[in-house]
Amino acid sequence: MSDPTDLSLAQLRDALAAKDVSSAEATDAYLSKIEGASALNAYVRVEGDKAREAAKASDDRRAKGEAGPLEGVPLGIKDLFCTKGIPSTAASRILEGFTPPYESTVTSNLLRDGAVFLGKLNMDEFAMGSSNETSAFGPVINPWRKSGSNATHIGADGKVEGGLTPGGSSGGSSSAVAAHLCAAATATDTGGSIRQPASLTATVGVKPTYGRCSRWGIVAFASSLDQAGPIARDVRDAAIMLRSMAGHDPKDSTSIDRPVPDYEAALGQGVKGLKVGVPKEYRLDGMPSEIEALWQQGIDWMRDAGAEVVEISLPLTKYALPVYYIVAPAEASSNLARYDGVKYGLRVEDPDIQTMYAKTRAAGFGQEVQRRILIGTYVLSAGYYDAYYLRAQKVRKKIADEMNEAFGSVDLMLTPSTPSAAFGLGEKSSDPVEMYLNDVFTVTANLAGIPGVSVPAGIDAQGLPLGLQLLGRPFDEETLLRGAKAIEDAAGFTARPEKWW
Amino acid sequence: MSIDEKTVAKVAKLARIALPEERLAPMTHELNGILNWIEQLQEVDVEGVEAMASSVHAALPLRKDELKTDETGGGRPEEVVANAPRTEDHFFVVPKVVE
Numbered sequence: 001m002s003d004p005t006d007l008s009l010a011q012l013r014d015a016l017a018a019k020d021v022s023s024a025e026a027t028d029a030y031l032s033k034i035e036g037a038s039a040l041n042a043y044v045r046v047e048g049d050k051a052r053e054a055a056k057a058s059d060d061r062r063a064k065g066e067a068g069p070l071e072g073v074p075l076g077i078k079d080l081f082c083t084k085g086i087p088s089t090a091a092s093r094i095l096e097g098f099t100p101p102y103e104s105t106v107t108s109n110l111l112r113d114g115a116v117f118l119g120k121l122n123m124d125e126f127a128m129g130s131s132n133e134t135s136a137f138g139p140v141i142n143p144w145r146k147s148g149s150n151a152t153h154i155g156a157d158g159k160v161e162g163g164l165t166p167g168g169s170s171g172g173s174s175s176a177v178a179a180h181l182c183a184a185a186t187a188t189d190t191g192g193s194i195r196q197p198a199s200l201t202a203t204v205g206v207k208p209t210y211g212r213c214s215r216w217g218i219v220a221f222a223s224s225l226d227q228a229g230p231i232a233r234d235v236r237d238a239a240i241m242l243r244s245m246a247g248h249d250p251k252d253s254t255s256i257d258r259p260v261p262d263y264e265a266a267l268g269q270g271v272k273g274l275k276v277g278v279p280k281e282y283r284l285d286g287m288p289s290e291i292e293a294l295w296q297q298g299i300d301w302m303r304d305a306g307a308e309v310v311e312i313s314l315p316l317t318k319y320a321l322p323v324y325y326i327v328a329p330a331e332a333s334s335n336l337a338r339y340d341g342v343k344y345g346l347r348v349e350d351p352d353i354q355t356m357y358a359k360t361r362a363a364g365f366g367q368e369v370q371r372r373i374l375i376g377t378y379v380l381s382a383g384y385y386d387a388y389y390l391r392a393q394k395v396r397k398k399i400a401d402e403m404n405e406a407f408g409s410v411d412l413m414l415t416p417s418t419p420s421a422a423f424g425l426g427e428k429s430s431d432p433v434e435m436y437l438n439d440v441f442t443v444t445a446n447l448a449g450i451p452g453v454s455v456p457a458g459i460d461a462q463g464l465p466l467g468l469q470l471l472g473r474p475f476d477e478e479t480l481l482r483g484a485k486a487i488e489d490a491a492g493f494t495a496r497p498e499k500w501w
Numbered sequence: 502m503s504i505d506e507k508t509v510a511k512v513a514k515l516a517r518i519a520l521p522e523e524r525l526a527p528m529t530h531e532l533n534g535i536l537n538w539i540e541q542l543q544e545v546d547v548e549g550v551e552a553m554a555s556s557v558h559a560a561l562p563l564r565k566d567e568l569k570t571d572e573t574g575g576g577r578p579e580e581v582v583a584n585a586p587r588t589e590d591h592f593f594v595v596p597k598v599v600e
Contacts, residue, residue: 101580210556224555250564251571254557322539333516340517342593344584353596358519370518371531377516378504378532388539393552395545400553432531433538449556474556 004029009073009183009237010264016062016072023062023072026183027055027116030074034118034181039160039501042176044079044137046119047086054116061114070244071114076182078173079120080127081107081228082217086117090219091135092125094364095345104217105249106186106228113244118182121172125366126336127193127221130438132171133429134368142166142201142422143179143497147463153500160501164422164464167197167438173231174201178497184232184241188218190225191324192442195454198231199417199467202456202493204238204484205231207442209474210449211256214249222331223254225324225446235455235484239263242477258475266478271486272306274479277410281317282441284419291416291466294458298414298468301490302483312406312413316399320444321436323399326379326392327447332369333376339364371432400448407450407473412483415441417454417467441469451477453484456493465495503533 004012004026015021031048051074058072082088082100089095103111111117124134132140141163145152155161166175170187174197177185187194189207198205206229213228220226230241243264248257278299283292299309341347341360348359365373379388406413419440428435445452451474454467468487472480504512509529513520520528568575578591587594 098584101577101583211559250562253561254555256557256559316545319542319545322542325535325539326542337517341586342595345586347586351596353598354517355519356596357517358514361517362519362521365518370520371528371535373516373518374509374512374528374532375535378508378512378536381512381515390552391542391545391547393554394547394550395542397550397553398545398547400556431534433534447556 005033005180008233009240012073012183013070013240017067023055023058023116024052026072027051027074027118030118030182037179037181037501039154040141040143040175040179041138042122042140042172042179042181043076043119044089044091044122044172045087047117050086051116051118058114058116068112068114069240070110072116073114073183074116074118075110076119076121076173076176076185077107077117078123078170078186078188080123080188080219081186082219083107083117083120086120088120088219089136090126091123091137092364092366092369093136093346094339094361098344100217102217105214105251106218106245109247110186110244115244121176121185123172124169125369126219126332127169127188127190128332128368128372129168130192130196130435131165131425131428132168133165133425134366136366139163139425140166140171140175141501143175143501144201144422144464145497145500151500163425165200165425167200167422169193170197170231174198174203174205177201177203177231177233184230184237186228186245187231188226188228189446190221190328191446192439194229194231195442195452195467195469196418196438198454200422200465202465202495203231203233204235204453204455205229206238206242206453206477206481207445207451208242208246208477209451211254212246212451212475212477214247214252214255216249216251220335222328223335224331225328227446235481235488236264236267238453239267239481256475261478263478263481266482267485269482270305271302271483274307274411274483275409276302276307276309276483277312277406277413278309279312279314279317279413279415281314282415284440287419290460291419294466294468295416298457298487301487302414305486305490307486310410312410314402314406316395316402317444319395320399320447321440323392323395323447324439324443325375325436326388327396329372329376330380330389331376333373333380336369336373368432396447399444403444403448403450411473411479413471415469415471417441417469421460421462421464421466445471450474451480453480455484455487455491457487457491459495504529504536
């Protein structure tokens with residue numbers, strides 16, 4: 001058997017079923033690969049012993065004929081998911097030492113289907129960020145690097161120099177999947193945190209419809225926007241992951257009780273006869289010509305595959321990000337009120353309880369999280385609530401209506417995933433708003449609650465990957481993934497980052 | 502609308518985040534950068550538009566008001582306090598708040 005980490009999730013699943021490889025062998029192969037990739041900083045915690053035990057138990061189940069759909073497949077889990085008996089920190093100092101006594105519903109579903117967890121993946125603190133630089137564990141490095149002399153490399157002191165971001169907030173997930181440090185990973189998307197990192201690392205990232213995956217046991221950021229989904233090597237792998245992750249959960253009141261289709265089975269249906277909308281407002285001033293060209297290429301691919309492509313108009317597009325930066329911080333300021341040094345995590349002692357709260361939160365939250373809590377507190381405070389928060393909620397309604405109306409005449413929308421390829425660490429961290437603009441193409445899907453996917457589609461002149469995004473109707477992830485498969489087939493994307501770490 | 506240092510200090514107090522004196526000016530500058538950018542929402546006509554809190558249209562599900570034994574249920578005091586920085590028996594311990 002060749003290296004099992006080279007296999008896609010679907011191939012590994014089939015190899016495990018054919019007993020060409022055992023879960024124990026695959027898990028060991030991944031664990032040694034992770035050990036050799038510490039420079040990427042993709043994992044915040046590797047659970048080698050637990051993973052080996054789980055792999056052995058999985059092999060035993062298979063021997064007894066009790067194999068689940070993901071039986072024995074080693075996965076990486078974003079540290080936003082609570083995992084029973086395994087510390088879960090949301091990459092924040094304030095959750096230092098927190099070990100959940102329960103398992104999130106999404107990870108429970110994966111365990112039910114036989115998956116093996118390798119460890120917890122790095123991310124932006126509380127999923128707030130687009131570059132993974134806000135993590136208390138330090139930034140994740142993108143395995144992709146620019147061609148030429150300024151390429152990412154390990155310096156004389158053993159540290160990474162010239163590193164590029166793998167995107168965020170699910171940067172550990174995207175980096176680990178791109179570097180083959182897991183067969184696939186869980187991720188979450190509040191404004192683009194699955195699709196933007198997927199685009200920057202040539203991986204496939206699916207943000208399902210709001211309500212498709214349970215939020216129970218996932219550390220909350222902005223509850224009306226957060227949604228879990230997979231980052232995987234290809235569309236088939238993402239489809240397999242999504243089927244296991246999704247499903248109704250009585251413990252999440254916003255989880256929707258609808259049957260979960262076999263997404264993998266839908267992939268072969270193609271896009272013939274589908275109508276694909278191209279929103280003209282997504283053509284931004286100053287957008288790199290390569291992204292513009294790739295988008296046109298995507299339009300041609302869809303046409304060649306038999307879809308009808310039409311231009312559509314979404315005039316409110318430019319207001320989506322400003323709405324998001326009121327709604328998300330408002331919800332975050334409320335959700336993060338629970339971190340007070342009393343119930344779990346960090347506490348900075350003081351004889352006065354109010355001072356204890358304030359000192360604990362100042363020491364435990366990083367700068368970006370503090371900024372967002374303050375913005376959220378401000379827009380919810382007396383005197384500003386109507387002007388900011390209520391107005392943002394109304395504009396959100398108009399944006400969602402505009403989106404849903406457009407879906408009355410098209411089946412899918414095709415856009416770029418991101419306004420640029422991977423950028424250098426530190427390049428955008430001085431200006432919060434410049435960083436926020438990373439999510440300009442992705443955030444509308446969160447406001448409207450619709451599903452979206454980023455698919456690797458091309459390579460820019462510097463050798464960095466670029467993705468295309470498809471958006472779909474609520475709960476129609478099947479059509480979304482059919483479209484993604486059509487792009488994947490047409491793009492024939494096979495490039496891989498060469499190992500420098 | 503821009504925010505001044507006094508308001509930032511007040512908001513930080515409301516949010517229970519200790520903001521050191523030297524962070525006050527830079528934080529005010531950063532927040533103003535964000536708020537000025539958000540300001541463009543004032544252009545949108547929202548007359549008569551309903552405020553949207555969620556994309557889910559389903560009615561909030563109700564369940565029987567009874568103790569469940571699953572992970573959301575009660576009867577697990579050890580687990581509830583297991584991660585607390587300071588506890589006594591099954592209580593969270595905080596600094597004295599009543600004179």
